[in-house]
Amino acid sequence: MTQDNKKLLHFLTKNKNFNIKVSEPFNKLVIDFLNDFSNKLRKNKKIQLYPNLLYLMFWCSKKKFENLSKNYLGKNIKLGRGLVFHVCPSNVPTNFIYSFFFGILSGNSNIVKIPSKDFEEKKIIISTINFLFKNKKYSKIKNSNCFIQYKDNNETTKKISAVCDGRVLWGGDQTINEIRKFWIPERSIEITFPDRYSLSIINLKELKKLSFNEIKLLAKKFYYDGYSMNQLACNSPHFIFWIGKKNEKLQNYFWEEVSKFAKKNFIFDDIHVVDKYSNLIENIINQNEFKGLKTFKNFLYVINPSSKTNKIENIRGINGTFFQKNINEIKKLKKYITKKCQTISYFGFDNVYLKTFLLNNNLLGVDRVVPIGKALEIDIIWDGYDVINSLSRTISLE
Amino acid sequence: MNYVNKLYQEEPYSLNKKEKSKIFSSALAALTLHHYKNCEPYKKIIKNFKFNIKNNQKIKNFPMIPVRLFKKYDLKSVPSSKVIKKLVSSGTTGDQLSKIYLDKNNAKNQIRVLQKIMQSLIGKKRLPMLIIDQDPKLSDRSTFNARAAAIYGFSLFGTNYCYLLNKDNKIKYNALNNFLKKYGKNKFFIFGFTSIIFENLLKKFSGKSLNFNFKNGILLHGGGWKKLEKIKINNNIFKKKLFNKLQLKNVYNYYGLVEQTGSIFIECKCGYFSTSNFSDILIRDKHFNIAKNGKRGLIQLISLLPTSYPGHNILTEDIGEIIGEDTCKCGTKGKYFLVHGRAKEAEIRGCSDAR
Numbered sequence: 001m002t003q004d005n006k007k008l009l010h011f012l013t014k015n016k017n018f019n020i021k022v023s024e025p026f027n028k029l030v031i032d033f034l035n036d037f038s039n040k041l042r043k044n045k046k047i048q049l050y051p052n053l054l055y056l057m058f059w060c061s062k063k064k065f066e067n068l069s070k071n072y073l074g075k076n077i078k079l080g081r082g083l084v085f086h087v088c089p090s091n092v093p094t095n096f097i098y099s100f101f102f103g104i105l106s107g108n109s110n111i112v113k114i115p116s117k118d119f120e121e122k123k124i125i126i127s128t129i130n131f132l133f134k135n136k137k138y139s140k141i142k143n144s145n146c147f148i149q150y151k152d153n154n155e156t157t158k159k160i161s162a163v164c165d166g167r168v169l170w171g172g173d174q175t176i177n178e179i180r181k182f183w184i185p186e187r188s189i190e191i192t193f194p195d196r197y198s199l200s201i202i203n204l205k206e207l208k209k210l211s212f213n214e215i216k217l218l219a220k221k222f223y224y225d226g227y228s229m230n231q232l233a234c235n236s237p238h239f240i241f242w243i244g245k246k247n248e249k250l251q252n253y254f255w256e257e258v259s260k261f262a263k264k265n266f267i268f269d270d271i272h273v274v275d276k277y278s279n280l281i282e283n284i285i286n287q288n289e290f291k292g293l294k295t296f297k298n299f300l301y302v303i304n305p306s307s308k309t310n311k312i313e314n315i316r317g318i319n320g321t322f323f324q325k326n327i328n329e330i331k332k333l334k335k336y337i338t339k340k341c342q343t344i345s346y347f348g349f350d351n352v353y354l355k356t357f358l359l360n361n362n363l364l365g366v367d368r369v370v371p372i373g374k375a376l377e378i379d380i381i382w383d384g385y386d387v388i389n390s391l392s393r394t395i396s397l398e
Numbered sequence: 399m400n401y402v403n404k405l406y407q408e409e410p411y412s413l414n415k416k417e418k419s420k421i422f423s424s425a426l427a428a429l430t431l432h433h434y435k436n437c438e439p440y441k442k443i444i445k446n447f448k449f450n451i452k453n454n455q456k457i458k459n460f461p462m463i464p465v466r467l468f469k470k471y472d473l474k475s476v477p478s479s480k481v482i483k484k485l486v487s488s489g490t491t492g493d494q495l496s497k498i499y500l501d502k503n504n505a506k507n508q509i510r511v512l513q514k515i516m517q518s519l520i521g522k523k524r525l526p527m528l529i530i531d532q533d534p535k536l537s538d539r540s541t542f543n544a545r546a547a548a549i550y551g552f553s554l555f556g557t558n559y560c561y562l563l564n565k566d567n568k569i570k571y572n573a574l575n576n577f578l579k580k581y582g583k584n585k586f587f588i589f590g591f592t593s594i595i596f597e598n599l600l601k602k603f604s605g606k607s608l609n610f611n612f613k614n615g616i617l618l619h620g621g622g623w624k625k626l627e628k629i630k631i632n633n634n635i636f637k638k639k640l641f642n643k644l645q646l647k648n649v650y651n652y653y654g655l656v657e658q659t660g661s662i663f664i665e666c667k668c669g670y671f672s673t674s675n676f677s678d679i680l681i682r683d684k685h686f687n688i689a690k691n692g693k694r695g696l697i698q699l700i701s702l703l704p705t706s707y708p709g710h711n712i713l714t715e716d717i718g719e720i721i722g723e724d725t726c727k728c729g730t731k732g733k734y735f736l737v738h739g740r741a742k743e744a745e746i747r748g749c750s751d752a753r
Contacts, residue, residue, distance in 0.1 A: 268684050270696055270741035274715050277686075278464035284446045285439040285471065293446055297685040 005163045009083075012160065013111065013146035021144040022080035023107040025388050026069030030104045033138055035062035040128050050121050051228065052094045059098075059378070065105065068380070072388055077395040080107025081189065082165030084391060087157065087179055088112065089171045092233070093119035098378050099168055100145070105380070106391035109144040111160055116151050158182045166391055169193065191390055193383050196234035196342030197313040200225070200372060201333065203348025204244035207254070215250075218347055219257035221373025225345055226258075227266050228376055231318050235343040235368070235375045238316050239323045241333060246326045252294075259296035262320050266299070273298050276319040283315065313340040334361045341365030342383060345375040401425040401702050402507050402676065410514045410674045411730045415723050418732070419457060422678055425702050426460050426711065427453050433708035436475035440708040458680060458688055462698050462713040468496040468657055476501045476706045487544055487656040496656055501706040508660030508703055509554065511676050516555050519650060519664060520616055526581035527556025528574070528615070530590025530598055532563040544656065545591060551659070552589045552618065562590075562598060569598060571607040578610035585614050591621035592651070596631060600639050612646040618664070620652040623739060633669065653737050657709040658701040663735075668727050670734035676702050679733055681720050682713070694719045694738060715741050 010016045023030070038060035047053040072078065084103045088096035096114045103110035115122055126147060133142040150156050161167060161182040169176050170193045184190060200222065207215065222237075229236055242251055280301055284290070288306035295301050301321040309315070315323055327333065330349070344366055346354065354369055367384035370377070380387045401421060405413075413421065431451045433440045440463075444451065447461050467473065474481065480501040487496035500508070534546035553559065560577040564570050590599075595617075617640070626636070633651055640646045653671050654662035663671035663679075673679055678700040681689040689695040697718040704710045717738045726734040 270684060270717060271715070271743060273684050273686075274464065274466075274696065274713070274741055277713065278466045281443060281464055281467060282470065284442050285467075289442065290446050299685075 008159060008163065012148065012156070015143060015146065017143045018146065019144055020083045020109040021140060022082055022109070025072055025078050025080070025105060025107045025392050026065055027107060029138070029140065030107075031062055031065045031069075033104070033132060033141055034060040034065065034101060036132055036135075037128060038062075040131060041124070044124060044128070046120070046124060050124075053121055053124060055377075056094055056097065056125075060101070075397075077397055078107070078392045079395065080109070080392055082108060083163065084108040084110045084166040084168060085160045085164040086110060086112040086168045087170065088114060089175075090115040090117050092170075092229075093117075093121035094125065095170060096122075096147075097125050099170065100147075102380065102382075102387045103168070103391060104141065104145065106388045108166065108391055111146050111148055111164070113157075114147050114149050116149060154182070164188055166190070168391075171195075189390065191385055191387070193234075195340070196367075196383065197316075197338075197340045198235050198237050198343035198345070198375060199239040199241065199312070199336070199341070200237040200345045200347075200375075201241045201243055201330070201349070202254075202346070202372075204242055204247050204250065206348025207250055208247065212253075215254060216257050218372060219254055220261050221371075222254075222345075223258050223261035223265070224373060225375035226322065227262060227320050230272070231316075231320065233376060237322070237343075237345055237375060239312050239325070239336070241336075242324060242326045243330055243333075244328065251324070255294070255296065255300060255302050258320075259300040262296075262299040266320065268298065268319075272319045276301070276317075276321060279316075279318045279321060283317075283321075287315065310335060311338075312336050313338055330357050331361070333357075334363070337361075337363055337365045339365045343368040343370065343375050345370055345372045347372045401428070402511065405675045405702070406510060406514060408675060410518055410676070411672060411732055413675045414731050418675070418678070422457055422700065422702075423455060424453050426457060426700065427451055427455060429702070429705070429710045430460055432705065433475045433710070437473060437708050439471060439473060440475070457678065457700070460711050462711045463708060464713045465496070465655065465657055465715060468498060468707075468709065469494040472497055472499070473707050473709075474499045475708055481706070485547060485656050485659060498656055498659070498709065499707050504704065504706040507705070511660040511674075511703060512551065512662065513554070514676075515662060515664060515674050516552075519618065520555060520585070520587055524555055524557045525585055525587040525616075526558040526560075526577070527553065527587045527589065528560050528562065528577055529553075529556075530562045530588065530595050530619075532565060532567065533561045536565045547656075548591075548620070549589070556587050556589070567598075569602060571604075575607075575609050578608075578612075582610045582612070582614060585616065588612070588615045588617040588646075590617075590619050592619045592623060592636070593621060593625040595619050596626055596636065600636075600643060603643070605643060608644075612640075612644040615644075615646050616648040616650070617646055618650050618652060620654065620662075627739060633665075655699065655712065655714065657712055658699055658704065660703045661701040666726055666728045666730050666734060668734070670721055670726060670736060672726065672730045672734045673732040675732070679718070679720065679735055681718060681735075689719075691720045691722055696741065697737065717741055 009018050038057050041047055041053060041057045047057065086099040086103060088099055093115065096112055100110055100112045132138050157179060161184050164184060165188050167184055167188065167190045169179055173194050176192050176194045226237055276298060288308050290303050290305055291307065292304035299320060303323045305323050346369060358366065434444050434451060443461055449461050481499045482502050483500040483505050485498040485500065529549055531545065531549060534549055558581065560573055562569060562574060637649045640649055651665045652662050661674060661677040663673060663677065666672045680698040681695040682698055683689045683695045694717055697714045697716045699712050699714060701710055718735055720733050720735045723733045724731050
């Protein structure tokens with residue numbers, strides 16, 4: 001690192017002790033840090049109001065990472081790559097902290113551009129981190145990592161890009177393309193998490209075997225996946241494929257239950273309704289005539305699109321608007337899966353069956369296949385990357 | 399549409415509930431059918447809702463169009479060759495703007511109806527007019543569109559124009575004193591945007607430089623309270639301040655959308671907005687049920703004017719409440735209501751747009 005670059009980093013991080021440090025992935029200090037982060041969050045009463053913070057709290061548990069580390073650390077030596085620059089979306093309140101954790105867990109120093117919007121979750125996270133940074137034990141982490149906030153300042157993005165060893169980009173396609181114009185050094189790697197599309201599949205044959213209470217539970221899980229992020233996350237489902245012999249009664253029963261959960265749990269502000277109705281009308285204008293449109297008040301809209309509808313990645317709902325289609329076998333799903341497809345959440349299929357489908361259909365999309373209810377969970381295997389392996393170097397030693 | 403012509407013969411606030419619902423039910427059916435036949439996207443909406451266009455429908459059952467649609471699509475119910483004017487909404491930079499396409503007939507009706515409504519405020523004669531703004535001719539038109547359009551629109555009711563502000567937004571005290579000296583003894587008309595009036599007549603304005611008063615002025619202002627709400631200025635305080643500072647007592651707020659230009663809602667003597675014979679308002683709860691009077695909800699606006707674009711029945715993003723119908727103490731017939739600003743913006747979450 002040249003003297004100039006060092007100065008630049010001190011300036012940008014506002015920390016004259018800032019130094020790039022690398023370590024082995026799942027370093028004990030980092031695991032302790034995450035665990036203390038989790039404990040500190042747990043003590044904050046406010047997090048009860050934020051399911052995403054509760055989830056984050058559990059996500060950081062020590063045990064999980066101690067177990068995970070066993071899969072990663074074998075006979076080869078692994079080390080972080082150096083300085084990782086994370087550009088996180090301004091409209092997802094907790095995304096930046098996962099990106100940061102990916103960075104430190106894989107043994108890197110990090111500069112994390114955090115959302116400009118003042119989400120309450122963001123404030124809680126940052127104050128928790130600052131609290132831990134005061135602890136002498138974590139001064140090494142403090143002096144090799146930095147959270148930075150600035151508005152669309154291309155100069156800053158350009159400067160940090162030019163000195164980073166890895167860049168992690170989250171955001172809409174346009175944003176990512178714009179940031180990608182900024183040069184990163186030859187050896188630097190880049191991981192992009194652009195806009196994606198997600199869908200659900202339900203095996204009707206298996207659904208039929210469920211008791212009403214079990215269907216209710218499935219509907220609850222689906223509600224959680226679909227509504228939690230206002231249906232705006234890239235892993236929120238928009239389309240649901242019913243696979244097997246059509247069973248309208250059962251399907252309607254499922255939707256009925258989803259709408260009940262929405263009624264009980266979703267906070268409908270006036271603007272949510274406006275957004276939802278506007279989105280519905282836009283879908284009407286943009287598409288061929290629907291075969292069916294069922295509204296459960298404004299809690300839930302279910303649309304049977306025209307049978308001519310093939311390209312589904314641009315068909316999106318908001319605040320609980322879902323499109324549905326019946327297909328008789330999973331093979332028919334193939335034509336709907338494009339590169340943009342990220343998560344398939346499923347019910348009623350076993351792993352062997354899904355594996356066969358995924359391996360044998362020449363698929364260019366789909367990076368996650370998870371049971372319904374887990375669509376929003378974030379994992380260190382994300383968007384097709386093993387993030388730990390991607391952000392670290394493997395040194396061969398014979 | 400004949401309804402506008404017919405109603406044009408009447409006083410603008412004459413219809414009672416029963417008369418109005420009868421006329422509006424058939425007028426809306428006719429308008430809905432007209433747009434259905436002439437605007438392809440609109441037709442899709444009606445078809446997807448399986449709405450049956452026939453007479454004697456309840457007004458609340460006609461499908462409404464979300465106002466955002468005019469920002470995202472070019473909606474026309476006439477061939478492009480017939481379009482003579484394009485109205486563009488106001489909006490902060492970066493916002494998408496509404497685009498409203500007018501043909502000759504629609505443009506004419508907007509002016510006629512606005513005239514009708516304005517007559518009840520200022521009388522049949524044009525009045526000397528003080529504009530609390532700069533002359534749009536001096537400004538960069540591209541950033542000034544909506545304001546300029548409103549100024550030009552209301553200029554129809556004025557004469558001997560005086561613009562209060564110069565190009566650098568400085569108050570022209572000399573011009574103002576000359577104007578008041580010449581015309582201040584009789585009725586005169588003042589027009590401006592609420593926030594600009596506050597900024598200039600109430601904040602910046604120095605009473606010392608004023609040799610005359612505003613006693614005979616009739617002030618009409620609109621454009622929303624967003625900026626003033628932040629500093630806790632509401633309509634009552636606004637009026638009080640204007641009276642205390644300038645002896646201006648005739649102050650009327652108006653509410654209207656660029657999507658329904660012409661059929662605007664002017665504050666009555668009692669401080670409420672009133673629907674005219676050409677417009678109606680419904681308040682919807684979060685499930686689009688009709689809210690009871692006195693309950694807040696989303697404002698739906700109906701206007702008989704839009705024929706060259708499908709803007710006759712719109713769901714706005716504003717929150718309001720209806721106080722009553724036909725019973726306002728000032729004697730005005732129609733619904734009288736309050737507007738409580740924009741629906742609170744949601745925190746937009748998601749992955750599809752970063753930065």
